[in-house]
């Protein structure tokens with residue numbers, strides 16, 4: 335095809351520490367209920383057999399440090415602090431023992447969620463898209479290359495709102511580990527460079543509103559920040 339009827343949407347990308355080139359985001363896979371204490375606060379059982387997923391459009395990517403207008407259609411907009419895994423190589427039907435070779439980098443991410451719409455969908459056994467695939471809801475901090483990151487496990491993962499700590503756990507609390515998630519996802523998808531995985535959030539999720547400042551971190555990674563703006 336030699337021409338488009340209108341300009342295609344721009345590629346969304348995230349910065350990488352120590353690189354001038356950015357990481358172009360292909361797909362965004364998100365893991366649900368991957369910390370037991372969060373599943374409990376959501377009133378649901380953890381499935382330890384296999385992870386489950388939802389997706390966000392890559393156009394939902396937003397850089398850390400910005401202001402996200404309070405989104406339309408919700409009265410209960412929640413933060414979820416997450417470890418982000420960025421893939422730099424293809425993976426299809428890989429075992430957990432091979433999965434980590436596909437990991438290019440890690441980062442801090444926020445899975446911002448219209449909780450009221452997600453829960454209404456859950457109740458009616460409908461898809462979660464309106465709750466989860468929110469414009470600007472995949473907030474990403476600059477990535478750190480995997481080779482520069484210590485083995486995952488002991489790192490603290492935390493989030494604060496206006497300075498008050500709301501989420502505080504460790505990566506070792508993940509029910510399904512990063513290699514297990516990649517191996518499982520690769521049984522359903524031909525994973526590609528540019529795909530990212532948001533690995534789930536610890537307990538302590540809650541609402542934010544206009545003027546609130548969210549900050550979060552994972553030991554060893556660049557911290558993340560987001561300000562909630564007035565509704566449009």
Ligand code: MN
Pocket residue numbers: 364365366414416445532534535
């Ligand atoms: Mn999440």
